[in-house]
Amino acid sequence: MQFEPADDLKAFADLPISNNTKRGLKKAFFVDMTDIQAKSLPVSLKGKDVLGAARTGSGKTLAFLIPVLEILYRRKWGPQDGLGALIISPTRELAVQIFDVLRSIGGYHSFSAGLVIGGKNVKDERDRLSKMNILVATPGRLLQHMDQTIGFECDNLQVLVLDEADRILDMGFKRTLSALLSHLPKSRQTLLFSATQTESVADLARLSLKDPVYVGVKEAHNEGATPKGLEQHYVVCELDKKLDILWSFIKSHLQNKTLVFMSSCKQVRFVFETFCKMHPGIPLLHLHGKQKQMTRLSTFQRFTSMKHAVLFATDIAARGLDFPSVDWVLQVDAPEDAETYIHRVGRTARYESSGKGLLLLLPSEEEGMKEALEKKNIDIQKIKIKASKTQSVENQLQNLAFQDPEIKYLGQRAFVSYVRSVYLQKDKSVFKVDQLPVERFAQALGLPGMPKIKFLSKELAKKKKNAMRQGAAPTQEASEVQKANRSAEADDSDEESLSEHSSSEEEETAAQGESRTTAESPAQAKATRVRTKYDRMFERKNQSILSEHYNKLVDHSADGAASDSDDDFITLKRADHDLPGDATLPDSDFVSKRKLKMATSKKALAKNGPRGSKLVFDEDGRAHEVYEMQDAEKVFTGMDEVKEAGRKFAEDERGRLREADVADKAEAKEKKREKKRKRKEREQEAELGDDGAFGPTAAPLAEDDDGYVSPEFDLPSGSDSEDERDHWEPPSKRAKVSSAKSRAPAADNSLQDEEELALQLLRSRR
Structure with missing residues (x-):
């Protein structure tokens, strides 16, 4: 049973659309339909081509997005089916806006959607392009993918939408759009929307639409194309x-x-x-x-x-x-x-x-x-x-x-x-x-002055030529523009052109009077004036770069003489000024901006520029050079007092050092005596020992001392002070002899005891 819409449709819920689309519309707060939506949706949902026109801001975006979602949903479109709907927009901003609305109302559908616009990386778009079911694109980038991207096919396209079709054609996309339509299958549904209907849109409709239904054209024309409010x-x-x-x-x-x-x-x-x-x-x-x-x-x-x-x-x-x-x-x-x-x-x-x-x-x-x-x-x-x-x-x-x-x-x-x-x-x-x-x-x-406009000068020259042919004087506006253009030829971007404007206007008036009397054509007048390479160079655009430097180079004082003579060339002189960085630049009459910038760079200044000076600051915060010359009067005033104070300080220091030296020597002497006394006591104890020990180890050990001496650090005992260690002296020759004598009988006694023990053992065995 075919759906026949009623005349009083107002809400989206009254349309025969899927629950997924209704939920998306409700979530985006779209409840009631506008006029263009109520008139176009029943037609487009039937699968017919639509040519819609309505006031701007009347809701044309939803008028073509809802049919796109519904047609793909009814045909059970899936990821493997490829591209099903294509929406073409004239500008990138409008394409982004359409894509945002599509995401807001199509969130409950399972379709994949993509955005293809200029200004983004082509490779990133190319990788994901074959997976898209709905594509929003601008004409130029879309045609680029159709020609260059492998695997991007539109053979199964179901719906084509052209939004703001008149703008697409006005922006110069007519040939691009024709090439796009040649890539698309003819068995498709086409929706064409625009706020205005022009002849080019009608021609496009004849080429791309089949038996279209015109929606909102007459109503929009009768009611006016602008909003009511x-x-x-x-x-x-x-x-x-x-x-x-x-x-x-x-x-x-x-x-x-x-x-x-x-x-x-x-x-x-x-x-x-x-x-x-x-x-x-x-x-x-x-x-x-x-x-x-x-x-x-x-x-x-x-x-x-x-x-x-x-x-x-x-x-x-x-x-x-x-x-x-x-x-x-x-x-x-x-x-x-x-x-x-x-x-x-x-x-x-x-x-x-x-x-x-x-x-x-x-x-x-x-x-x-x-x-x-x-x-x-x-x-x-x-x-x-x-x-x-x-x-x-x-x-x-x-x-x-x-x-x-x-x-x-x-x-x-x-x-x-x-x-x-x-x-x-x-x-x-x-x-x-x-x-x-x-x-x-x-x-x-x-x-400061009017820039020269070539195309305007040509138009005024044509108008003046036609006026002179008819025997009429040129219009006031034409003469005003022509005077301004000729005065701007000398230097149309420099501030000095304002002061020179009055003189150039007088010369122009005189020239116009001569042209009227002699009936000389503009071409002949232009031929009599010799143009040099400097004229052509400074007639270019953006003359503000070298205008000041040019005025300094030109010898304006020679203008009068040059006008009287036959040679009407510009005479140049050496400028009476020094450019920054002249020491590092070649000796020439003209320095380019690039070389001037290079000469004043940090690297050039560090190599050839003046050296900097280091400053130090005193307690009052005043800056001084490191090796600064001082005033002789300030330096030598009071020198005798300073010398006397220095001599007195040196005497006091010498006296203090002598006293400290005597105390140090007495202390060292006392330490030496104490050390000698302790050494004698150790020698006497070693001589009196009878347990077979020898040397300094004959002294009795403390109860907590195991008698171990480190082989690496054979230092005196801990009872000695640090000073005694520092002033340690080797034992005297007499101490060595006494130590040897004490070791000899101990060795003989031990040998006799061992022989007696051996004899006793032999006897016991017998």
């Missing part, structure tokens, strides 16, 4: 006032969670670095595509968990990401189209919550952008910002650029990237690069 406003301001408004907005919303969108990565980094140094009083984060994968994920998680923070981001954060409790979405740069606007403001007012959005538009962008938003049935109100509550940050940015060359370099890159983004936009009714006040914008970024 979203308040939308826009402000018209000049380009050089955008950062002032952004800073003032952040300072007045310190207790809110704000998401700020900009058009390029370099702008995001410049604003983040400068605002961090200015300390607004709220945590600042930044997210863009040039960051490493781990940095992007950590930033995404930090902003998700914070209550009050500001995140500067590019459109990488505009699609599908669910940041909870975002209060404001501030679009500093205009979106490229209405679809991008819808996705940007969709980061707030998600589900049932409310939010606010603010869009900053230039006067040249207001009419075209408002018309594009009206076509999408987006109601946006115009407001004004009080100038009295706006704080200027131009001076602070100038100080930062002057103190830190890296900030200055980031500002130059941010300037060029913004102008390039406007130049490359397709909708020329909104983005008009020739009407940008680029010179004032460069000053607002804290730059």
